[in-house]
Amino acid sequence: MKDFNRTNLSFSLCGLNCGLCPMGLDGHCPGCGGGVGNQSCAIARCSLQHDNVEYCFQCPEYPCQRYEGIEEYDSFITHQRQLRDMIKAQETGIETYNEEQHQKARILKTLLSDYNSGRRKTFYCVAVNLLPLKDIENVMEQVVKDASFHDRTAKEKEENIASLFQEMAARQGLILKLRKKPAKKSE
Template sequence: MKGFNRQNQLFSLCGLNCGLCPMFLNKYCPGCGGGEGNQSCKIAKCSLEHGSVEYCFQCSEYPCEKYDHIDDYDSFITHRRRRADLDKARQYGIGAYNAEQMEKAEILDLLLSNYNDGRKKTLFCVAVNLLDLEELQEVLRQIENRSNLETLTLKEKSAFAAGLLRAAAAKNNIDWKLRKKK
């Protein structure tokens, strides 16, 4: 959107964790305010109208009607926790929130570099986006503690990591399926 620029390309104005999104990582999406040619965004336009707040939670009108049902349906899985992530960033401060997201991005990079058999990128991105940092760290410990890990093929390592992530999601009642509007 013309005139809209953001410093933090990892966490958006509306609460998307862009740095954990496969679209962003594949360079299909520059993130909001990541350059000219972005699609028009009603929330970015609203930000400009309200003094260019960096995050919606900084606006005196937050949460406004734009957030009434923002997490009810997903057009993409990273949309799932926008409101909760904005509230977390507001509660702990953007610095602490960004530090946690950087740790999650490092975990994602590790998973993609060492356990992606070419078919798990989206699964790993979704898992890192939706699971708490502590759960992700526990999954990494379980991976590292597997005694025969170095003897496994990449496909077997990938399946093992994916299984641990799915189990962590199930334990926390996290459903990875898109919730489509009916």
């Protein structure tokens, strides 16, 4: 979007973790306010009208009607914890929040380069986005400590990691998949 630029391309204006997004990882999206290829966005237009706030939580009108139902469905990145992530970033400070996201991004890159046959990208992105860093690190430690893990096929390793993430998610009541908006019925 013209005239909308931001320095933090890992965490969007509206609370999405762009650094953990499959579109960003593939270079198809520059992130919120990242320049060429940056998509038109109603929330970005709103920021321009409200003193160019870097994060919506800095706006005196936050939370506004734009956030009603925002976590209901996902796009190519999960929206499930968007509002909670905004609160966390606000409470812990953006530097602390970003550092945690960078640690998650490093783990995500390892998962994608070492344990992905091409069919787990979205799953890993959702898992790393939704699960707490401690839980993600716990899964990775289990993998390293499991002597039999390294003797498995690539597909078995991938399935084992996915299973460990699913178990962590189930304990927290999370479902590790994108929630699509239902198609409108034609009449």
